Amino acid sequence: MGNGKEGRLLVLYGSQTFTAQEIAERIWRKTKVLGFRGPVQAMDDYPISRLIHEEFALFVCATTGQGDEPDNMRRFWKFLLRKNLPNNSLMKLKFGVVGLGDSTYSKFNFVGKKLHKRLLQLGATPLLNIALCDYQHDLGHDAVLMPWLGNFFSTLKSYFPNIQTDTMNNSFVPRWKVSLVKTDSCDNQKNVSEDVYYGKGCRDHFLDSTYLELEKNDRTTDESHFQDVRHIIFKTVDGNPLQYSPGDIFNIRPRNSKEDVDDLFGIFETHNIDIKPYHLLSVEEYHDDMPVPDFLKQPLTLYEVAEQYWDLKAYPTQYFFSLLALISEDKLERDKCIELSSPEGQEDWLNYCRRPRRTVLEVLHDFHKSASKLTIEVLFELLSTIKPRSFSIAGSCLKSEGRRIELLIVVVKYYSKLKKARLGLASNWLKNLNVGDRVYGWIKRGTMKFPQDASIPLILIGPGTGLAPFRNLLQERSIQGTASSDTLHLFFGCRYKNKDFHCRQELEGMVDSGELTLYCAFSRDQENKIYVQHKIAENKDVLWNLLNRGGYIFISGNAKNMPDNVRDAFIEDVISEAGGISLEDAKKMLEDMERNNRLQVETW
Missing domain, CATH: 2.40.30.10 (Translation factors)
Known part of the structure; x- marks a missing residue:
């Protein structure tokens, strides 16, 4: 069927926080090294009517909320679901799907799984089974992604015999043509504290800022x-009212601290790299299948880019080290970069980067000889964007x-x-x-969907700042006059009653007025630690009664141990012990509740 130089591989992404886009662009670089051409686009930007003509495609999609597709994938997905599409519509297409998910959620990688299944229904042929990447893994998404991509390109070799998969990482291919307009004046540094991402008119097409x-x-x-x-x-x-409901989310793009920005330019100065904060950035298209994003078409100084575009607090991935190895001219450092980017070096990478949370700036200090070879073009490949x-x-x-x-x-x-x-x-x-x-x-729109019927009992478990979405709900019910201690049951947990009991006066006031039943677990106020799951066990009979009345369970907070401990308490104490149901059936009951959205979880 030809060779890589003649191959087209379409790469489409559905991204909620730009992670899928970043991964899709990484994949594009690998395909470029192999000689493929083909655009990288958000699914909703791609003219979907052309999909019937594509031969090879790779889809990268995140799962959001309770198994929902990302905003910039919705039109694409809606079209694929049309009932009038023949089941042989995509018989020409050979594809792979990379799902990005979080295993703390019950609908883990639900969107990727749905997309994979629908493509099969429309006659497409999978080159590999779906890649189910898990954010919770020690290696992050790369744990599944990296070996899967190796297999994907090896499979492509049967269609493009000239592919040399073992030389994929031996070339540096920048996405864009990046250069600096160097001036002697520092005047360009004024007003750098202003928001340049949105302040200069840039808009992500699925965001209304x-x-x-x-x-x-x-x-x-x-x-x-x-x-x-x-x-x-x-x-x-502007005084115009916003519209949001309990459970909804506020998104914001943060900026780097002055200390970190100064540190980055200090690295340039140490190595006599002519990159100054007041230099103006010029970004042009290098490849017709990798357009320049709107934000980078703006007139920007390097200080603005360093403050508001590059994530200087990120820890470097194995991919970072594979790129650093390409520019390094020091054998010792280059060999170490190759080792840290290899499958065999995963444990070393974990110990050096992930576990101590070492930042990209700290790595550039450690690998100072390699850092001396940095260019503005290389920086745009090395540094990830602020999400x-x-x-x-x-x-x-x-x-x-x-x-x-x-x-x-x-x-x-x-x-x-x-x-x-x-x-x-x-x-x-x-x-x-x-x-x-x-x-x-x-x-x-948030992941939690609260029932509109105020007579339905709600069991709210929100230790620490997990209280946030529930405070929104409680205030709304109070204002509407539908708040009742009979239906609103809040389990709150913190360390000390007098030190970190958030919104204490407000919550206790609702208890006094009969609007809320409150259960508090103060873990460090006594010798034996008490957590929300212990309070759930203590009140198992009350909670079993609420569930029998059609009650919903909502869990919000840290993803580490709390959600699983709370689930176990409901299975073992509430449903099994108080309800007199076997553990196996109790577990199935909770799973059914989650499937029917009577149990919803929002964790981080």
């Missing part, structure tokens, strides 16, 4: 408490008449084996915003 002003940024935890939790309120600037962060809206739209957004955010700061504190990019940026600062953000 809103201009907001910070009204409140208060610490809610006691000063002696180890954790800084922020109650943040944004207000609309939007999602936060549950913690206040009712009715309370502010849609003119405010409330958030409840943990400021991420912890220590690994490295001496310097690990700081979360978004939370620390938000912490340091001042009243009056203006930012762009956008609202998205």
Whole structure:
């Protein structure tokens, strides 16, 4: 069927937070090395009527919410579901599907699985079975993605005999033609604190961003408490009301700290690399199948790009080291990069990067000889883009008449084996915003869907900042006059009653007015630790009665252990012990509830 030089491989992605897009562009680079051509596009940007003419395609798609497709895949998916499509519509197509998911959710990689099945129904032929990537794996998505891609391209070899799959990573192929307009003036550095992603008119085609002003940024935890939790309120600037419901999400794109940006330019200065903050960026199309994104077509300084485009807090992937090896001229460092990027070097990569949370900047300091070969073109391949962060809206739209957004955010700061504190990019940026600062953000439909019928009992489990979506719901029900302690049951957990009991006065006030039944687990206020699952076990008879009345269960909070512990408590204590049902049947009952959306989970 020819060779790689004549091959077309279409790469389409459905992305919620741009991860799928980033992975699709990585795959494009691999295909380019092999000599393929073919565009990389969001599924909704691709003229789907052309799909019947494609011979080879690779789909990368994320799963969102309760098994929903991403926004920029919806039109594509809706078209594929049309009943009038013949079952041989895609008989010419040979394909692969990469699913990006999170195994803490019951509908793990649901979208990828649905897409794979539908393509089969329309007559397409899979080159491989679907890749089910799991964000929770120690190696992240790459644990499944990297070996799967190797097999995918090996399979393609039967159609394109000239493919040399063992030389895939031996060439550096930039996505765009990137250069600098170098001036002697520092005037271009003015106004760098303004939002350039949205402020200069750039829009992601599936996002409707809103201009907001910070009204409140208060610490809610006691000063002696180890954790800084922020109650943040944004207000609309134009006065136009926003529309959102309990469970909905506020998305925002954070920026790097001045310290990290200065560190990056310090690396350039140390190695006499002529890249200055005030140099202007020029990005042009290199390949007709890799268009320049709108944002990079804007007139930008390098400081703006470093502050608002590159993620300087990211930890480098194995892919990062494979690229660094291509530019390194130091044998020792190059060999180490090759080792850290190899399947055999995964454990070393975990110990060096993932477990201590070493950032890209720290790696560039460690691999200083390789860093001395950095160019602006290389930087655009090495550094990933800042991805939007999602936060549950913690206040009712009715309370502010849609003119405010409330958030409840943990400021991420912890220590690994490295001496310097690990700081979360978004939370620390938000912490340091001042009243009056203006930012762009956008609202998205949340994963949780609360029943409209206020007579249905709701069991809400929200330890820590998992309280956020439930506070939104409780406020709304209170304003509507439908809040009742008979139907609203909230399990809240924290360490200390007097240090990190978020919104205590408000919640206790609802209890006093008969609007809420509240169960609190303060884990460190006594010798034996008490968590929300223990409170669930203590109140198993009450909860079994609520479930028999058609009650729903909602779980919100940290994904590490809490969701599984809560599930176990419902299976073993509530359904089996209080309900007198066998453990096997109790587990099946909870699974059925989750399948029917009577159990919903939102974790991070």
